[in-house]
Amino acid sequence: MPSKFTLVLLAVVGLSLWVTYTLLNSKTGSSSLAIPGFQQMAKSSPIPTPETPTYNPPKDYKFDENTNVQNELDSINPQVVDTDFTDLESLQESF
Amino acid sequence: MKLKFFLILLITFFGFAPGVFARVSVNDTYQAKQSQFEDSVNGLSDPGKKQKILEFNQMLKDVNLKVTSRFDDDMAKMAAILEEFKRRKNVTETTVAYGQGDTPLDSGAYWVNWAQEAVAYQKIQDYTPYFSGNNVSGAARNSISRLSSDLGTVKNKVLTAKTYVQKAVSYAE
Numbered sequence: 104m105p106s107k108f109t110l111v112l113l114a115v116v117g118l119s120l121w122v123t124y125t126l127l128n129s130k131t132g133s134s135s136l137a138i139p140g141f142q143q144m145a146k147s148s149p150i151p152t153p154e155t156p157t158y159n160p161p162k163d164y165k166f167d168e169n170t171n172v173q174n175e176l177d178s179i180n181p182q183v184v185d186t187d188f189t190d191l192e193s194l195q196e197s198f
Numbered sequence: 199m200k201l202k203f204f205l206i207l208l209i210t211f212f213g214f215a216p217g218v219f220a221r222v223s224v225n226d227t228y229q230a231k232q233s234q235f236e237d238s239v240n241g242l243s244d245p246g247k248k249q250k251i252l253e254f255n256q257m258l259k260d261v262n263l264k265v266t267s268r269f270d271d272d273m274a275k276m277a278a279i280l281e282e283f284k285r286r287k288n289v290t291e292t293t294v295a296y297g298q299g300d301t302p303l304d305s306g307a308y309w310v311n312w313a314q315e316a317v318a319y320q321k322i323q324d325y326t327p328y329f330s331g332n333n334v335s336g337a338a339r340n341s342i343s344r345l346s347s348d349l350g351t352v353k354n355k356v357l358t359a360k361t362y363v364q365k366a367v368s369y370a371e
Contacts, residue, residue: 159267160270161267161270161271161273161274162271162274162275163274164274164275164277164278164279165278166278166279166281166282167282168286170282172279172282172283172367173367173371175275175279176275176276176279176360176363176364176367178275179272179275179276179356179360180272181268181269181272181353181356181357181360182268182353183265183346183349183350183353187261187264187265187349188261188342188345188346190257191254191257191258191261191342192342194250194253194254194257194338195254195335195338195339195342197250198247198250198251198254198334198335198338
């Protein structure tokens with residue numbers, strides 16, 4: 104005959120398992136279980152609205168044996184020029 | 199006594215678990231900051247200023263994308279140059295996941311990959327001018343400054359990759 108303590112312990116463990124199962128299987132996050140923070144845990148992050156202009160993928164370069172590779176390499180000249188920021192700066196000055 | 203202790207432990211666990219296990223992703227942080235930005239914009243009394251700050255924010259994104267797209271092209275060209283050299287030298291495989299490789303061709307591939315990652319990372323950076331009160335101008339200036347500085351850093355990374363590709367070309371020729 105199990106003692107009173109064992110019965111209570113079993114009941115508590117069973118209840119804990121049920122609560123955990125309910126928590127993990129809740130799809131909406133709007134369960135009636137009033138556990139603070141739960142909704143935050145279950146709610147997925149909203150997808151950011153795309154605000155950037157259409158992204159143009161980089162050009163597809165293909166060279167062959169006739170290509171002067173050195174010339175192609177020399178033509179690479181990464182720049183961050185002042186004119187890139189002209190519009191931004193003039194708008195900033197207007198604030 | 200033990201039962202009481204166990205129950206307290208259980209209640210404590212369920213009280214704090216949701217907060218502990220709640221994951222705050224990068225996107226959550228971004229969304230929270232964007233929301234804060236929108237609140238700040240809505241708090242401006244001048245409608246013209248509101249419009250300008252939103253336009254400015256969009257322009258920051260456009261400039262970042264425009265410049266990083268140019269870098270993307272540069273990196274694509276470097277990758278194609280290395281591919282062509284590998285073809286000419288009958289190198290069928292260059293896998294350099296870690297380290298810089300044994301040959302200049304391997305090193306070139308490594309640094310191209312490194313710079314490509316830097317460009318990709320730069321592309322998703324956020325330069326929203328977060329401001330409080332009416333300090334719009336200061337926040338805007340700060341955003342331009344950060345964008346310019348970061349793009350300069352990425353430019354140097356592209357140039358570093360170019361140096362290693364040049365070494366690979368010199369080695370292979």
